[in-house]
Amino acid sequence: MLELSPKLDTNSSIPLYVQIYEYIKNEILLNRLAPGTKLPSIRALSSYLVLSKNTINTAYQQLLSEGYIKSNGTAGLFVEDINNSFLMADSELSNKNYTSSTSKISKKIQYDFSNGQIDLDNFPYNSFKSILTQCINISNKEILSYGDHQGDYSLLNKISQYLHQSRGLICSPEQIILGSGTQQSLSLLSLILKKYYSSIAFEDPGYIGARAVFEHHNFKIEPIPLEDDGISIKSLYESNTRVVYVTPSHQFPAGMVMPISKRLKLLQWAEEVDGLIIEDDYDGEFRYKGKPIPALQGLDSNNRVIYLGTLSKSLMPSIRISYLILPQKLLNLYKNHLFIYEQPVPRLIQKTLEIFMEKGYWDKHIRRCRVLYKKKHETLIHAIKEILSDNVKIIGEESGLHILLQVKSQFTESELIKKALDNGVKVSPTSIYWLNKTHTTMDLPVIFIGFAGIKTDLIYDGIKKLRDAWF
Ligand SMILES: Cc1ncc(COP(=O)(O)O)c(C=O)c1O
Numbered sequence: 001m002l003e004l005s006p007k008l009d010t011n012s013s014i015p016l017y018v019q020i021y022e023y024i025k026n027e028i029l030l031n032r033l034a035p036g037t038k039l040p041s042i043r044a045l046s047s048y049l050v051l052s053k054n055t056i057n058t059a060y061q062q063l064l065s066e067g068y069i070k071s072n073g074t075a076g077l078f079v080e081d082i083n084n085s086f087l088m089a090d091s092e093l094s095n096k097n098y099t100s101s102t103s104k105i106s107k108k109i110q111y112d113f114s115n116g117q118i119d120l121d122n123f124p125y126n127s128f129k130s131i132l133t134q135c136i137n138i139s140n141k142e143i144l145s146y147g148d149h150q151g152d153y154s155l156l157n158k159i160s161q162y163l164h165q166s167r168g169l170i171c172s173p174e175q176i177i178l179g180s181g182t183q184q185s186l187s188l189l190s191l192i193l194k195k196y197y198s199s200i201a202f203e204d205p206g207y208i209g210a211r212a213v214f215e216h217h218n219f220k221i222e223p224i225p226l227e228d229d230g231i232s233i234k235s236l237y238e239s240n241t242r243v244v245y246v247t248p249s250h251q252f253p254a255g256m257v258m259p260i261s262k263r264l265k266l267l268q269w270a271e272e273v274d275g276l277i278i279e280d281d282y283d284g285e286f287r288y289k290g291k292p293i294p295a296l297q298g299l300d301s302n303n304r305v306i307y308l309g310t311l312s313k314s315l316m317p318s319i320r321i322s323y324l325i326l327p328q329k330l331l332n333l334y335k336n337h338l339f340i341y342e343q344p345v346p347r348l349i350q351k352t353l354e355i356f357m358e359k360g361y362w363d364k365h366i367r368r369c370r371v372l373y374k375k376k377h378e379t380l381i382h383a384i385k386e387i388l389s390d391n392v393k394i395i396g397e398e399s400g401l402h403i404l405l406q407v408k409s410q411f412t413e414s415e416l417i418k419k420a421l422d423n424g425v426k427v428s429p430t431s432i433y434w435l436n437k438t439h440t441t442m443d444l445p446v447i448f449i450g451f452a453g454i455k456t457d458l459i460y461d462g463i464k465k466l467r468d469a470w471f
Contacts, residue, residue: 003048023057024069037078039069173305249399251396275304286401319349391408403451
């Protein structure tokens with residue numbers, strides 16, 4: 001019999017069936033369980049792991065419903081032949097086979113609507129390159145030494161001005177700590193928070209990349225359902241948690257924009273419970289409908305909001321720059337306890353970015369991106385309405401660089417993704433973002449469609465290919 005040896009934590013708040021499900025799913029995604037491998041029977045695994053049959057059965061049912069395994073009648077359960085590279089990218093997993101399997105697949109992908117892409121043609125290569133070369137210069141020796149722990153002041157100054165003008169933030173450069181990406185910033189924040197808080201309320205569905213960081217810092221995650229206008233404040237009160245992570249400008253992944261009335265209620269919640277709000281404003285620059293709504297941080301007068309931003313969408317993911325903006329009390333804690341940590345962003349890159357901003361290239365780039373992404377967004381919505389019409393429902397189309405498609409189909413999410421891929425179209429799953437499956441009111445599969453990376457004139461054809469694949 002195939003041996004499965006998950007490390008199960010009976011003291012964890014995560015149910016055992018979820019731990020088993022996660023373990024087997026990862027083994028499949030990492031190719032350690034090859035397609036066609038027969039899984040142990042429910043009875044055999046329950047006796048091997050000394051767990052109830054019900055626990056094993058529930059884990060298997062979840063894997064079956066998500067298409068990771070299939071049943072061959074009385075012959076038993078077998079690992080499905082899923083093309084795992086597309087799932088892997090979204091599950092934020094990595095393994096040694098990743099590069100080779102991705103490159104094999106990418107040859108087949110003609111239309112890339114997957115998560116995490118940006119427009120690669122629009123990037124101002126020449127101006128960025130010339131500033132970069134200008135910065136690495138003998139007259140600029142300081143960039144070879146250690147810099148300020150929080151980041152170079154002149155860059156932080158530029159960032160605070162930009163955030164004030166474009167996102168309505170009220171912060172001084174002293175409050176900003178530069179980081180090398182959202183997860184690194186959240187990890188630093190977790191080191192500050194975990195002395196005082198043990199749990200974090202989390203949008204459900206929510207950004208798995210943030211959730212993983214909190215889990216790795218041993219926070220208990222309290223999944224809070226969403227309403228049409230964002231996180232449920234009622235459930236937040238009921239959770240008895242005092243810290244919440246939210247994406248108000250463009251909920252990830254469901255896409256709603258939190259209206260000002262709810263933002264004020266959220267701030268009131270934080271005040272009443274003596275709590276904190278972690279505001280992840282990951283793509284707040286791109287809004288297509290209605291008036292811009294200021295970030296929560298700018299509406300807060302009680303030092304309740306921790307603001308987090310990234311350059312991954314607005315400039316490029318590979319620059320690995322994020323910024324954490326702390327209210328005064330947390331800033332003091334950071335300075336007292338964590339000042340030992342050096343600044344992770346290279347000074348050469350910091351200086352380049354500073355000059356890029358100073359010379360107006362940054363503003364110009366953001367303006368161009370807004371126009372470009374608006375055009376792609378319009379083309380996409382138009383193509384979906386015309387080509388997929390009533391077969392799908394569009395979710396979250398007001399802002400950001402992705403939408404969701406609820407697909408009226410008898411196929412599962414992974415089947416839809418595989419069928420799309422077989423037709424040369426890469427799309428991403430959403431089921432990985434839900435913690436509590438009862439929080440989804442969506443009984444049909446929901447597919448993630450990113451539109452930033454694909455060329456505008458490929459969008460129509462890509463959607464036609466999806467129609468051919470799915471209907
Ligand atoms: C909610 C959310 N926050 C942040 C990010 C970006 O993270 P990073 O700064 O690590 O690129 C993403 C990327 O998709 C995201 O979805």
